[in-house]
Amino acid sequence: RKELIEQGGENWWKDPKLQIGNGPFQMVQVVEQQLIRFEANPNYWEGRPKLDAIEIIYQKESAVALxxxxxxxxxxxxxxxxxxxxIKSDSELSKQLVQYNAATTIQLSFNLTKEPFTDKKVREAFAYAFDRKTYCEQVRQGDCIPTLEWIPEGIPGHIGTDKYAFDPEKARQALAESSYGGPDKLPEIKLTYNSDDPAAQPRVEWIAGQYRDILGVNITLEPVDGQTLVAMRKDPSTYPQMTLAGWIQDYPDPQNWLSVYWKCDATFAQRFGYCNPQFDELVTQADQELDQNKRIQLYEQAHQILIDDAPGPFLYNPLNIWLVKPYVTGYSPTASDDAFPGEFASLMTLDIQR
Structure with a gap:
């Protein structure tokens, strides 16, 4: 509620007393960057869930978490x-590995208000020069599926495209056709990344190497702590020139993927400067259309415009990969899961049976 947010100020989200929840679990404790604890709601309309509580624990070091x-x-x-x-080579841990597709897309996001990414040909060059297959299979150890579009396969609005597929020759040609004429006259390009993630460094080094080897472009790597990077990406005046970013589905409809994120007046699009009136017209019409077939067609047209605009290479759809103890039962994973398997479909049935 507005008055609760005003009461708590900018840190309102840290106080469970200021949260209103009517689900099967209610927030009771927040320890910033450490954990959030939820306890069973005895007044939930469907009854009491099987678990007494759920704790989501934050641990930056994956080795410590393992x-x-x-x-x-x-x-x-x-x-x-x-x-x-x-994990896969361990006889016990391999049996506890749970893997399924995630409704998430990661892109190499460009600040479209900053050179050289105001030039579409430069953006096309960077899109063509990214070897998504190698990145997923080798750099990320097979934890993702390469993609060339924003909406993942299986979600309405996905169109299936090969535009901007990996092609070094087309990449070099696009850069030559840009207003810069090639790599030599490009301004400095910085790739800003989360220095808190120990796995990030080799990944961004690979990306920089890819653009150096194919386009002759030297990328400056800019490590920033996670909290600072989040703040930078929320402010249009500080949005990085280039950074890895993405979208996790809120609900399985193209409106959530297109209108919410890419419209000219959308908070997200405004941060990095994307705006296409033709795109806006189509998604606005689709948002108001009652005929499901017609609205999906409109969203597909808008999605194609977005792909054509090359706002930043769409790279991959992650896989949800979890280790789950054998005694954890009653969960049904969904593509929308983020915090844990079954968070949206199994809160009433999730259980621990030791």
Whole structure:
């Protein structure tokens, strides 16, 4: 409620007393950057869930989290891709690995108000020069599926495209056709990344190497702590020139993927400067259309415009990969899961049976 937010100020979200929840669990404790605890709601309309409480624990070091999982201190854990080979080769841990598609898309996001990404040909060059298959299979240890579009396969609005697929020759040609005429006259390009994530460094080094080898462009790597990077990406005046970003589905409809994120007046689009009136016209019409077939067609047209605009290479759809203890039962994973498997479909049935 507005008055509760005003009462708590900018840190209102840290106080469970200022949260209103009518689901099967209610927030009772927040320890910033450490944990959030939810306890069963005895007044939930469907009855009391099987679990008494759920704790979501934050641990930046994936190696520490894995050891805690092995020791039985946590019941579910999302491993870093670099840990997957060892997990898959372990006779016990491999049996506890749960893997399924996530309704998430990651892109190399450009600030469209800053050179050189005001030039569409430069954006096209960067899109063509990214080898998504190698990035997923080798750099990220197979934890993602390459994509060339914003809306993942299986979600209405996905169109299936090969536009801007990896093609070094087309990449070099696009850069030559840009207003810069090639790599030599480009301004400095910075790739800003989360320095709190130990896995980020080799990934951004690979990306920089890819653009150096194919386009002859030298990328400056800019490490920033996670909290600062989040703040930078929320402010149009500080949005990075280039950074990895993405979208996690709120609800399985193209409106959530297109209108909410990419319209000219959308908070997200305003941060990095995307605006296409033709796109806006189509999604606005689709948002108001009652005929499901017609609205999906309109969203597909808008999605194609977005792809054509090349606002930043669409790279991959992550896989949800979890280690789950054998005694955890009653969960049904969905593509929208983010915090843990079954968070949207299984809160009433999720259980621990030791």
């Amino acid at each position: 050891e805690a999982y092995k020791a039985g201190q946590i019941d579910m854990f999302s491993p870093d891709p670099s840990q997957l080979p060892a």
